[in-house]
Amino acid sequence: MIERVVIKGSYLWEGYSSEIIPNGALVMEGEKIQIVAPFAEIPHSAYDTVLDFTGCTIMPGMIDSHTHHSMDPSLENYLERMKDTIPELTIRATIMMKKDLLSGVTTCRTLGDKDYLDIACREAVKNNLIPGPRSIVAGKGMRAATGHGFVGYPFKGKEEIIEAIKKNLGAGADFTKIYITGTLRRNGDLPSFLSYEEIAAAIQTSHEAGVKVASHCVGGIGLDWALELGLDTLEHAYHISDHQIENLGKSKTQPVLTPSPILNDKIVNHYPKHLIQGHYDEREEISSRIRSLIEAKIPFALGTDGMHGELFKEAEYSVELGASNLQALQALTINGAAVCNMENKTGSLIPGKDADIIAVEGNPVENIQSLRKVKLVIKEGRVMSDTSSSHKQERGLMFS
Known part of the structure; x- marks a missing residue:
């Protein structure tokens, strides 16, 4: 009984x-x-x-809508540590997942790990081999050959991207992750590292397979293209313009905000040294942009981007940037469930x-x-x- x-x-x-x-x-x-x-x-x-x-x-x-199982921002130069061996990353991931669970995260959405590690972690939790949140996972993230993406794998041209998506889904990925832009401005610009055709191919191929597409995308022409082409989830949106916020509100694209990689000194000070000052220099502008998106009353989800066990900080930052407590709580629960396609299962x-x-x-x-x-x-x-x-x-x- x-x-x-x-x-x-x-x-x-x-x-x-x-x-x-x-x-x-x-x-x-x-x-x-x-x-x-x-x-x-x-x-x-x-x-x-x-x-x-x-x-x-x-x-x-709670639902962490943007994380990476094997990432640990407490490590010095932690982004480069994503190049560690798979055994090292696996040990790290099991520790991080338990940390998430004990902090109240029962579901997480993983935006890529190396060599399908996230898929293995999802299955290990499902089979009660290790403690952790249930996961929905992206498998291998896809970036341009010369573009941004410490966790992503390089691909060139739409045919390579289409083939990579098919391999990802065959391996058991739940959705597609692409990297359209970087995080910081380059000489004042926000170039798109993927072409219009490559973004279109990624979205069309994924949608034909019945899965969503998420993109690391902070602004610029790449964000315009993504909204036009029907991107499902917009990750970070650090440099989103007022016009883009207006178009986002009219679209079906769901924003996932990650304040900590910009506002949390514990993370910023552990970036590769050549990136640290740039993040401090753009902090005020990015805070203003996130505030404008929140003020537009567009429902958003929240993610830690690997700051395991501290999802509460994302809620606190969002409140500091203008969200009500209720908006922040919904971002961690029912809105996160919608991003994960699990609103009929969890989130309330x-x-x-x-x-x-x-x-x-x-x-x-x-x-x-x-x-x-x-x-x-x-x-x-x-x-x-x-x-x-x-x-x-x-x-x-x-x-x-």
């Missing part, structure tokens, strides 16, 4: 509305959520066990969805820094982490 567990807190936020349920609770049975309501309205006959997180908010598990606490649940101390709708204090992580109905040893002893549960 599957145990029915009720999880209650001082508050419950279901993932959609600005309303928070005081003394809210949910019932999970196996992998699924069955009931969401004030605790007083749930009959005793509906559950067998109570997990009491008084003082906490029960909310959906709705009966019938997977039991991806976290408890955070306090109320994040009022104080976004509550996301720093994760007290419980449940992924697909399995308790992955409870930071209080007293909870474990009192409840006698088996923790994964």
Whole structure:
């Protein structure tokens, strides 16, 4: 018999509305959520066990919509360390994935790793070989032969890109990742390293196979082409213009914002030395551009770009740049689920969805820094982490 567990807190936020349920609770049975309501309205006959997180908010598990499993920005010159051997990258990835999970990330979207490492990680988690979030993965990212992309592989011409996409999908990739632009301006310019024809071929080939296309793209003519051609997710958008924001709002393209690689000194100071000053020089301009995109009320998702275990920082940065707490929370949950094509499975606490649940101390709708204090992580109905040893002893549960 599957145990029915009720999880209650001082508050419950279901993932959609600005309303928070005081003394809210949910019932999970196996992998699924069955009931969401004030605790007083749930009959005793509906559950067998109570997990009491008084003082906490029960909310959906968070989604890191842009990361790389084997990336570790705490390392000196960490982008160049993506050239380490596959065994080294694999060990690093397993450590990073556990770190993500314990921070409340139950789903992550990986924008490329070396040699299909991300696909192997996805399957290892799925088969309970290692702890980590569920993943949707891009496989090998595609960049121009002379273009930007520390994690990407170089390809030249649309035929090579088409063949690479087919190989990626054959290996088990869930979507396509391309690199259209760099990150910083080059003498004031933002060139597109991929041609119009190459971008068109990547999008058409992927869409014909039924998968989305994501692109590292910060602005310039490449962003104009991407919106025209139907890019699915726009990653970073650091130098997006007002006109491009207007066109983005009219399109079906979903923006994924990653503030930390620009605003977090811990990351910037570990870039290759020739890139550090440029990131500081463009910080103010990029902050202004992100603020303008947020002010346009275009729904966005958030990603760490490899700053594992610190997705909460992206929410805090987005609030500093003009987002409401609710917008930031939705970016980490239901908007992330939409980017991952998983909104019918996760991203909100709705009966019938997977039991991806976290408890955070306090109320994040009022104080976004509550996301720093994760007290419980449940992924697909399995308790992955409870930071209080007293909870474990009192409840006698088996923790994964």
